[in-house]
Amino acid sequence: MLTAVTCSTRDLAPGDRVVSWQRALSRTFVDVEVTVEPGRPWTGELTAERLGALQIATEEFGPGTILRGARSVTADPRTHILVRRQLEGTALLLQDGRTAELHPGSLAFHDARRPYRILLPERQRARILMVPRALLRLEERQLHALTATVVDDTGAGAAGLLLPLLDGLVDEVARATAHGREQLARTVVEILATVALEQSARPPEPALWERITASLQAQARLGDPGLTPQDIADRHAISLRYLHRLFQRHGTTVGAWVRTRRLAAAHEELARPGAAHRSIAVVAARWGFTSPAHFSRAFRETYGMSPTQWRTAAAELGPTARSGDAPGPIAPAPGLHAPLS
CATH class of the missing domain: 1.10.10.60 (Homeodomain-like)
Structure with missing residues (x-):
């Protein structure tokens, strides 16, 4: 079954926007804290669709920071893997001592089980896929090597072939029949698992x-x-x-x-x-x-x-x-x- 969630801060009073946006991100993904620079204009737009174990969301936000700190990890037991595919603008994803600088077309995994930070220097747009960690079929050491490393279609191997296919499949989910969505969702997860396995084995x-x-x-x-x-x-x-x-x-x-x-x-x-x-x-x-x-x-x-x-x-x-x-x-x-x- 496909369920949809939408959130926009455009019509909210400026003083209510941060709290509302933080609540929307925490409810849709995992518990996080949001900060913005005082005096700088910003808005947040979020759409999310859940199909079984797979969630597909589009986030427009910035400038600002999204933080999942140790306190959030303790308070929220969800241990999903999130995959950020940058569509517009730039983002810096920090986790496990690494920093992934994301530009349009690049992708990075982050693990909800450990703290991470996303720095957004400008308004940007990204697609975030969220799956249970077990579906990637990776050992913990592989997951640890995977986070905050940039994946794009410029390298050799599976990523160069599969990322354009991944985009097309995700775009097709909303137009497909109910049965077709389930098949597409399974294929998307398999592509993510293949890219994750290859990236975890790639030398730094x-x-x-x-x-x-x-x-x-x-x-x-x-x-x-x-x-x-x-x-x-x-x-x-x-x-x-x-x-x-x-x-x-x-x-x-x-x-x-x-x-x-x-x-x-x-x-x-x-x-x-x-x-x-x-x-x-x-x-x-x-x-x-x-x-x-x-x-x-x-x-x-x-x-x-x-x-x-x-x-x-x-x-x-x-x-x-x-x-x-x-x-x-x-x-x-x-x-x-x-x-x-």
Whole structure:
């Protein structure tokens, strides 16, 4: 059976809105506390439909904060899993020491059994799905690894395929027959369980970053002039879009990061006495630069001198040039896209 709940604060007196909105969210989801900044205008709009074990709600609210603290967890025994799919605006979901920054199209799980906080810096709109934790069929350690991690369709695997399908199924629930709704609800829960299982097993983003950058440090990779972002993404089983986003979050691009490391490797090699017999062109080629002229320009932009000048200076400095006291990069060189030379 499909039951619907609606709530709006638009027609309430300003002094009554927070209490009414907090009561509506607590009744629809789990017990929470709501705060808003004094003097800033806001309204809340909530629609919720319950179909058996699955609840589908749409929330428009902000700016403000939604908090499920330790006191709320103790007072309200519900232990459902909530899934926030951001539709408009942004939200920050904090739980288990992690922060998920949600933008339109991204999704994150949060567990009603433990405290969480949702920060809404602006008015936003989100769809929230709520299911009993048992339906996800995950162990507690998996649930703990799942919360407040961003899921979207930019990564490889099930999420990229299933999230658009999930949206379509949820939109179809309201139009379907009673029998059709039950089938759709079961399918939605199965999709959530599949995405949750995959996400709980995914390495945390810091570990993924370390794994990618560590693998790129090898000469065989940096020295490959045909290396492209797509090659890197394929090697680590992620999408190209997700790879670019990962590097952007670290303040760089794939091309800039690779080229800076190539230049640093060439810079170090040119200072070694054992490499004195190698021409500048050979050193450039060893580190993935197909054009000696391009290498020389990039080297000068980064280190303030040509490769030849650096080799001469390094010979005069002796061991100092190889001890870490030699001039370092002035700034990361601009990145290229494909290939990464």
